[in-house]
Amino acid sequence: MIFLSIKTLHIVSAFLLFGTGLGSAVYKYMADRGAKDARNGNSLEHIVLVNKNVVLADWIFTTPTVIIQPVTGIIMANMFNLPLTTPWLMLSLILYGIAGICWLPVVFIQIRMHKISQQALANGTALPEQYHRYVRLWFWLGVPAFMAISLVIVLMVFKRLIF
Numbered sequence: 001m002i003f004l005s006i007k008t009l010h011i012v013s014a015f016l017l018f019g020t021g022l023g024s025a026v027y028k029y030m031a032d033r034g035a036k037d038a039r040n041g042n043s044l045e046h047i048v049l050v051n052k053n054v055v056l057a058d059w060i061f062t063t064p065t066v067i068i069q070p071v072t073g074i075i076m077a078n079m080f081n082l083p084l085t086t087p088w089l090m091l092s093l094i095l096y097g098i099a100g101i102c103w104l105p106v107v108f109i110q111i112r113m114h115k116i117s118q119q120a121l122a123n124g125t126a127l128p129e130q131y132h133r134y135v136r137l138w139f140w141l142g143v144p145a146f147m148a149i150s151l152v153i154v155l156m157v158f159k160r161l162i163f
Helices: 002-033 041-079 087-123 129-162
Strands: none
Touching: 002 041, 002 129, 041 087, 087 129
C-alpha cells in the first residue's frame, strides 16, 4: 500500500508538473503574442494578469512537484534496490537536471516580466524592448525544459521497452 501511494503521488505530480508548464506556456504565449502591438490598457492589463498567474502557478504547482518528483522516484528506486546508475533512471535524472537548469532562470525571468508589465501599466507606457527580450529567452529556455520533461515521462512509461 505504501508503494502504491508513493507511485500515485509520483504520477500525479508528474502530470501537474507537465500540465502546469504546458498550460502556463500556452496561456502566456497567447497573451504575449500581441504584446508588441498592445497599446491599449486592456491588453496590457491582460498581460499583467497572465504574468501574475504564471508566477503564482509556478509557486503553487511547479515548485512542489519539482521536489516531489525526485524524492518519490528515489524512494521507489530504493524500495526495489534499483541503483541510480540504472541506465533509464540515470538518463531520467540527467534529463530532469537539464529541465531544472532551464527552469530556475525562467522563474526569475517570469517574476521580472511581471514587474516590468506592472510598471508599464502603472506608467501608461508600452512594454519596453527588455520585456520582449525576456519573452524570447523565456520561450527558448522552455523548449529544452519541456522536451526533457516529456522524455522523462516517456522513460517512466516505456523503460522496460527501451532498456
